[in-house]
Amino acid sequence: xxxxxxxxxxxxxxxxxxAYHVITDLKIHKRVNDIKPPRDESTESGYTNExxxxxxxxxxxxxxxxxxxxxxxxxxxxxxxxxxxIGVAGLNTTDMEADIRIGTEGLDERCEFILxxxxxxxxxxxxxxxxxxxxxxxxxxxx
Numbered sequence: 001x002x003x004x005x006x007x008x009x010x011x012x013x014x015x016x017x018x019a020y021h022v023i024t025d026l027k028i029h030k031r032v033n034d035i036k037p038p039r040d041e042s043t044e045s046g047y048t049n050e051x052x053x054x055x056x057x058x059x060x061x062x063x064x065x066x067x068x069x070x071x072x073x074x075x076x077x078x079x080x081x082x083x084x085x086i087g088v089a090g091l092n093t094t095d096m097e098a099d100i101r102i103g104t105e106g107l108d109e110r111c112e113f114i115l116x117x118x119x120x121x122x123x124x125x126x127x128x129x130x131x132x133x134x135x136x137x138x139x140x141x142x143x
Contacts (some may be wrong), residue, residue: 001128002079005140007072009086016086020076020143023127025069025090027117035060064115068127076143111132 007019069090073079090111113130115123131137 001124002076002143003128003131003137003140005137006143007087011138015043016074018075019077019086020073021070021089021131021140022073022079023068023124024129026123026127027069028065028123029065031062033067034062053099061114064117066113066115066123066127068111068113068131070111070131080142110136 004018005021007016008014008020009016024118027139033037045071055095057067067090071085072087073083073087111131115126119126121129128142132140
């Protein structure tokens with residue numbers, strides 16, 4: 001499976017149409033307990049960093065945290081021909097096997113989600129569904 005979407009090579013202004021975005025790694029971490037945020041008496045809620053805001057569950061909720069790593073090729077043929085990728089996305093993108101040191105601004109820090117352990121979908125399917133829910137991948141097509 002892959003997501004097809006235009007991709008701007010970081011720092012170059014070069015846009016590659018219909019680039020081939022493939023999840024190449026998932027790392028899963030089990031958080032046994034909720035993390036209590038530090039107290040901050042200067043805020044209305046009493047917690048640091050507006051802790052109550054929607055969408056922050058990933059940073060404090062117990063469960064299985066899934067980190068998604070995406071490798072991006074010019075197109076499907078480039079991947080099949082083992083051509084070097086044009087970009088990567090996900091946390092610690094410099095650890096990827098891509099032999100390049102560029103990440104994807106605006107996407108890297110959003111490549112994490114809480115796995116639904118009761119879902120019939122595999123971890124990989126859930127990861128692709130998470131990516132498709134992000135603004136970055138709005139309007140992408142699947143292969």
